[in-house]
Amino acid sequence: MYITARADYAIRAMAELAVLGAEQRRAVLAVGTEANIPVKFLEAIFGDLVKAQLVTSKRGAGGGYALARPAAHISIADIVRAVDGPLAAVGGRAPEETVYTGASAALTNVWIALRSAMRDVLEATSLDDVVTGNFSPDVQRWLAADGAWQRRSS
Amino acid sequence: MYITARADYAIRAMAELAVLGAEQRRAVLAVGTEANIPVKFLEAIFGDLVKAQLVTSKRGAGGGYALARPAAHISIADIVRAVDGPLAAVGGRAPEETVYTGASAALTNVWIALRSAMRDVLEATSLDDVVTGNFSPDVQRWLAADGAWQRRSS
DNA sequence: TATAATTCCTATCGATTCAGTAGGAAAAGC
DNA sequence: GCTTTTCCTACTGAATCGATAGGAATTATA
Numbered sequence: 001m002y003i004t005a006r007a008d009y010a011i012r013a014m015a016e017l018a019v020l021g022a023e024q025r026r027a028v029l030a031v032g033t034e035a036n037i038p039v040k041f042l043e044a045i046f047g048d049l050v051k052a053q054l055v056t057s058k059r060g061a062g063g064g065y066a067l068a069r070p071a072a073h074i075s076i077a078d079i080v081r082a083v084d085g086p087l088a089a090v091g092g093r094a095p096e097e098t099v100y101t102g103a104s105a106a107l108t109n110v111w112i113a114l115r116s117a118m119r120d121v122l123e124a125t126s127l128d129d130v131v132t133g134n135f136s137p138d139v140q141r142w143l144a145a146d147g148a149w150q151r152r153s154s
Numbered sequence: 155m156y157i158t159a160r161a162d163y164a165i166r167a168m169a170e171l172a173v174l175g176a177e178q179r180r181a182v183l184a185v186g187t188e189a190n191i192p193v194k195f196l197e198a199i200f201g202d203l204v205k206a207q208l209v210t211s212k213r214g215a216g217g218g219y220a221l222a223r224p225a226a227h228i229s230i231a232d233i234v235r236a237v238d239g240p241l242a243a244v245g246g247r248a249p250e251e252t253v254y255t256g257a258s259a260a261l262t263n264v265w266i267a268l269r270s271a272m273r274d275v276l277e278a279t280s281l282d283d284v285v286t287g288n289f290s291p292d293v294q295r296w297l298a299a300d301g302a303w304q305r306r307s308s
Numbered sequence: 309t310a311t312a313a314t315t316c317c318t319a320t321c322g323a324t325t326c327a328g329t330a331g332g333a334a335a336a337g338c
Numbered sequence: 339g340c341t342t343t344t345c346c347t348a349c350t351g352a353a354t355c356g357a358t359a360g361g362a363a364t365t366a367t368a
Contacts, residue, residue, distance in 0.1 A: 063342075198357090
């Protein structure tokens with residue numbers, strides 16, 4: 001249960017694009033140095049984001065990357081999926097593809113519920129929410145939940 | 155965002171113990187063959203579960219493993235944490251330890267909310283819930299959510 | 309007291325992923 | 339033509355994942 005550096009970098013880089021005016025392009029070098037992300041690594045990440053059509057690219061002098069659509073219409077889930085694949089996978093399978101028998105027959109339900117809960121946060125949060133700090137009521141409820149900010153050792 | 159085979163195996167193995175009477179011991183060999191889990195691998199997993207005090211062990215003939223407490227008081231989150239570590243980690247850091255500046259300053263909130271949502275499922279679900287198929291209202295709501303069983307391609 | 313059953317401990321393995329680097333080809337603007 | 343920039347391929351070192359191997363320590367039982 002791990003959010004990779006790729007996903008973290010991707011979101012931060014796109015946040016950087018989001019604060020520019022729409023259609024405004026920015027080069028990898030600029031984004032990388034500003035956000036403190038290894039430039040060559042970020043280059044590869046942007047490749048994924050282009051493939052997922054979350055950003056558009058333009059080569060050559062004056063080129064760079066820009067958001068493909070308004071920041072309000074790009075969810076964090078979109079970005080995570082673009083660089084890390086599916087939100088939840090169990091031993092390489094999607095939750096609904098898992099098959100259990102006997103005592104653990106109901107386990108598929110747990111994975112489905114887990115993915116559903118994760119989606120509730122990551123799909124409801126847009127890039128715009130992140131840059132403005134203005135989160136959806138659902139997310140705000142999670143943030144206010146009991147012990148949300150506490151580490152749970154046991 | 156990956157549930158490892160370790161976690162999957164651990165839950166299934168403990169579910170196998172849960173259907174036995176309390177205090178009933180079971181050998182790794184028996185559990186492994188019954189649940190179709192590589193025995194030697196499962197042996198290592200049980201080591202983690204003992205360390206986390208979720209099961210007790212007894213060596214020698216007639217020995218084996220048993221749940222350390224009633225199945226209703228062992229959450230899926232307990233098991234996952236015992237074998238896989240913290241539920242959510244961002245580049246090796248706990249969500250509340252992440253530090254962001256500039257455009258992505260609010261990103262910590264997203265990770266906190268995500269962990270909070272994951273906890274809502276995995277802490278509210280006990281081993282007993284899994285073997286009986288009787289889930290908490292919260293979890294049932296997630297299962298009934300729109301598109302919960304659908305893959306989300308884009 | 310021997311023997312069989314069982315956990316426990318250490319070590320190893322191949323494959324994959326993760327994070328990151330390197331070098332250069334292709335395109336675009338000046 | 340020169341510079342800027344994306345794009346593509348390849349590589350690397352470290353860690354993790356899933357799994358196996360061999361044997362030491364412990365316990366019950368015959």
